[in-house]
Amino acid sequence: xxxxxxxxxxxxxESLAGFAHCHRDIVALDxxxxxxxxxxxxxxxxxxxxGGGSGHEPLHAGFVGYGMLDAACPGQIFTSPTPDQxxxxxxxxxxxxxxxxxxxxxxxxxxxxxxxxxxxxxAQTVLTDDDVAVExxxxxxxxxxxxxxxxxxxxxxxxxxxxxxxAALKDLGTRVNNSTRSMGVALTSCTVPAAGRPTFDVxxxxxxxxVGIHGEPGRRRVSPLMPADAIAAEMVSAVVEDLGPxxxxxxxLLVNGFGATPMLELYLMYDAxxxxxxxxxxxxxxxxAGNYVTSLDMAGCSITITLLDGEISALWDAPVHTAALHxxx
Amino acid sequence: xxxxxxxxxxxxxESLAGFAHCHRDIVALDxxxxxxxxxxxxxxxxxxxxGGGSGHEPLHAGFVGYGMLDAACPGQIFTSPTPDQxxxxxxxxxxxxxxxxxxxxxxxxxxxxxxxxxxxxxAQTVLTDDDVAVExxxxxxxxxxxxxxxxxxxxxxxxxxxxxxxAALKDLGTRVNNSTRSMGVALTSCTVPAAGRPTFDVxxxxxxxxVGIHGEPGRRRVSPLMPADAIAAEMVSAVVEDLGPxxxxxxxLLVNGFGATPMLELYLMYDAxxxxxxxxxxxxxxxxAGNYVTSLDMAGCSITITLLDGEISALWDAPVHTAALHxxx
Numbered sequence: 103x104x105x106x107x108x109x110x111x112x113x114x115x116e117s118l119a120g121f122a123h124c125h126r127d128i129v130a131l132d133x134x135x136x137x138x139x140x141x142x143x144x145x146x147x148x149x150x151x152x153g154g155g156s157g158h159e160p161l162h163a164g165f166v167g168y169g170m171l172d173a174a175c176p177g178q179i180f181t182s183p184t185p186d187q188x189x190x191x192x193x194x195x196x197x198x199x200x201x202x203x204x205x206x207x208x209x210x211x212x213x214x215x216x217x218x219x220x221x222x223x224x225a226q227t228v229l230t231d232d233d234v235a236v237e238x239x240x241x242x243x244x245x246x247x248x249x250x251x252x253x254x255x256x257x258x259x260x261x262x263x264x265x266x267x268x269a270a271l272k273d274l275g276t277r278v279n280n281s282t283r284s285m286g287v288a289l290t291s292c293t294v295p296a297a298g299r300p301t302f303d304v305x306x307x308x309x310x311x312x313v314g315i316h317g318e319p320g321r322r323r324v325s326p327l328m329p330a331d332a333i334a335a336e337m338v339s340a341v342v343e344d345l346g347p348x349x350x351x352x353x354x355l356l357v358n359g360f361g362a363t364p365m366l367e368l369y370l371m372y373d374a375x376x377x378x379x380x381x382x383x384x385x386x387x388x389x390x391a392g393n394y395v396t397s398l399d400m401a402g403c404s405i406t407i408t409l410l411d412g413e414i415s416a417l418w419d420a421p422v423h424t425a426a427l428h429x430x431x
Numbered sequence: 432x433x434x435x436x437x438x439x440x441x442x443x444x445e446s447l448a449g450f451a452h453c454h455r456d457i458v459a460l461d462x463x464x465x466x467x468x469x470x471x472x473x474x475x476x477x478x479x480x481x482g483g484g485s486g487h488e489p490l491h492a493g494f495v496g497y498g499m500l501d502a503a504c505p506g507q508i509f510t511s512p513t514p515d516q517x518x519x520x521x522x523x524x525x526x527x528x529x530x531x532x533x534x535x536x537x538x539x540x541x542x543x544x545x546x547x548x549x550x551x552x553x554a555q556t557v558l559t560d561d562d563v564a565v566e567x568x569x570x571x572x573x574x575x576x577x578x579x580x581x582x583x584x585x586x587x588x589x590x591x592x593x594x595x596x597x598a599a600l601k602d603l604g605t606r607v608n609n610s611t612r613s614m615g616v617a618l619t620s621c622t623v624p625a626a627g628r629p630t631f632d633v634x635x636x637x638x639x640x641x642v643g644i645h646g647e648p649g650r651r652r653v654s655p656l657m658p659a660d661a662i663a664a665e666m667v668s669a670v671v672e673d674l675g676p677x678x679x680x681x682x683x684l685l686v687n688g689f690g691a692t693p694m695l696e697l698y699l700m701y702d703a704x705x706x707x708x709x710x711x712x713x714x715x716x717x718x719x720a721g722n723y724v725t726s727l728d729m730a731g732c733s734i735t736i737t738l739l740d741g742e743i744s745a746l747w748d749a750p751v752h753t754a755a756l757h758x759x760x
Contacts, residue, residue, distance in 0.1 A: 104618040104635070104730055106659040106696040108703070116659075117695050120686075120702030124718040159694040289433040306433070330435040330445075357449075361693035364725050365488040366446050367435040373449030374437070389453040393722070396693050399730070401433055428757045 110295045125425040128167045137191035138163040139173040145197035148262045152204040155180040157398045164426030170259035182210035188218035200224035200268035206247030207231040228275030232284045234344045235312030235320045249358040249395040249406045250282035260420035283341040286404030288313035292397045315397045334374035337405040349383035356406040361396035439624045454754040457496045466520035467492040468502040474526035477591045481533040484509040490724045493755030499588035511539035517547035529553035529597035535576030536560040557604030561613045563673045564641030564649045578687040578724040578735045579611035589749035612670040615733030617642035621726045644726045663703035666734040678712035685735040690725035
């Protein structure tokens with residue numbers, strides 16, 4: 103296993119400690135490692151909390167800060183955070199206007215965030231399930247929540263900052279999630295440290311089309327490797343046909359790397375996706391490429407499209423100051 | 432070769448096109464792909480230009496924008512840009528106060544930037560050579576310029592923005608370079624697309640200590656893999672002993688990934704380096720971790736330390752708005 107590690111049991115704590123020190127102007131780490139919260143607490147607004155298994159960095163802790171999340175709860179690698187982590191985070195950041203939990207649709211996350219919500223006095227939940235690849239997966243009933251979660255967190259973060267109510271944020275989050283679709287492809291497997299070997303076998307000339315962010319199976323195993331244009335075409339088709347936009351629709355294009363794919367290739371995929379979207383008459387007015395919602399050391403990427411309107415575009419553009427996303431401040 | 436690619440000959444142009452579209456609010460791409468420049472030209476200041484072989488993204492084009500570079504010249508992968516690229520970039524961005532060329536110390540880059548400088552009416556050069564691993568390498572006489580180049584570009588970018596003269600910038604750049612040292616380690620080789628196979632062989636339980644950013648040999652081949660703490664200790668020792676700081680010295684710590692190492696591991700390495708620096712009595716007052724100066728799809732990282740003073744710290748903190756580095760605006 104080719105990783106920077108001291109002991110498998112300490113990876114998460116050591117990484118969180120490094121993250122918190124590196125970004126101590128933005129975040130603070132709970133002394134029991136239960137959550138990462140903003141360094142400066144803000145009252146009078148709805149507190150946004152997300153979380154999930156670790157191994158997807160910078161999701162979620164990298165999105166804690168002004169204009170996005172108030173706290174994030176990191177579970178062990180690919181393991182949901184516990185309800186008591188989520189409750190502790192909520193108690194630390196609830197500024198009196200309630201707590202919105204943003205939850206990726208995986209069985210463990212849904213169960214633990216639901217349990218936590220029942221223990222909190224004023225909490226609502228937004229579920230993300232943007233992955234069009236499969237309708238049911240290893241850890242999921244229904245669609246998986248993947249890179250589109252970042253879009254939901256950004257838009258809701260801006261809306262919370264302007265003072266939206268808990269009910270309004272839940273409605274907006276549901277709307278953004280329903281306007282957002284993703285699909286991914288893996289060129290290599292990830293390796294979970296505790297397992298010490300790749301999660302799945304994939305040959306030198308094979309790839310997994312529609313892969314999940316834990317290495318869950320996708321739609322099909324492809325061999326030989328397809329050209330980048332054909333890969334982008336298949337992912338764009340799946341996403342756009344599911345969304346069913348009108349011609350001329352404005353969209354956000356997010357090309358997300360899974361952790362081991364460099365920017366040279368992500369921008370090449372961005373260009374391929376752009377051409378396919380423009381051929382379909384769509385207008386890319388917002389764009390982003392980078393390793394944002396990763397799968398440990400997996401090589402591969404996903405394409406996410408969000409249908410934009412004036413409100414969602416303005417919230418996407420609004421100032422944000424987090425470790426992993428920063429603009430307008 | 433597991434990469435997103437259509438044809439090897441088109442990788443660079445397609446990737447640059449995607450980059451330029453994604454960040455069209457910040458940058459513009461020359462129609463002949465010779466350079467990337469700021470979308471908004473700024474006159475009355477010294478123009479900062481860098482460049483080098485591609486495959487190190489986001490270096491250098493990702494650092495074009497307010498507070499950092501005015502233009503970047505991308506060569507083919509691991510190949511220096513040509514003098515005419517550099518001259519064309521200078522002509523596009525020279526705002527009347529001269530041009531400063533920031534050049535990593537590789538034979539090809541030094542030759543081509545020197546030729547370009549001789550063709551320009553008012554140009555100076557700052558050479559970066561921060562890699563302490565070896566004194567002479569495959570493509571280099573003297574030390575290699577690696578991740579510290581990013582620090583030089585950020586500090587000089589802020590100084591140019593405040594109106595420093597060409598001569599002052601050359602002096603400052605030399606001072607920052609002399610205050611900056613790096614060392615890297617590779618867990619895997621990179622694969623140059625045109626070669627189609629790994630640049631060097633490294634076994635499943637081996638690593639290359641002191642590797643260069645093109646996969647050049649380092650100080651020694653290590654087997655078995657060392658724990659992260661021991662790796663960080665060796666790199667921190669090499670860097671700090673070369674710099675010879677006083678106890679209590681303020682430093683910048685940059686943990687830079689080589690392209691295929693995820694943030695989970697980079698933050699773990701950041702924490703390990705932090706502990707070693709603090710044990711040595713150094714004070715980390717600025718920090719950064721991420722994939723900034725990469726080697727295609729190499730797994731590995733480097734540690735860079737810059738000795739800080741009030742001026743360099745203030746310039747590091749100054750507002751910057753580029754594709755890959757953004758704060759304070």
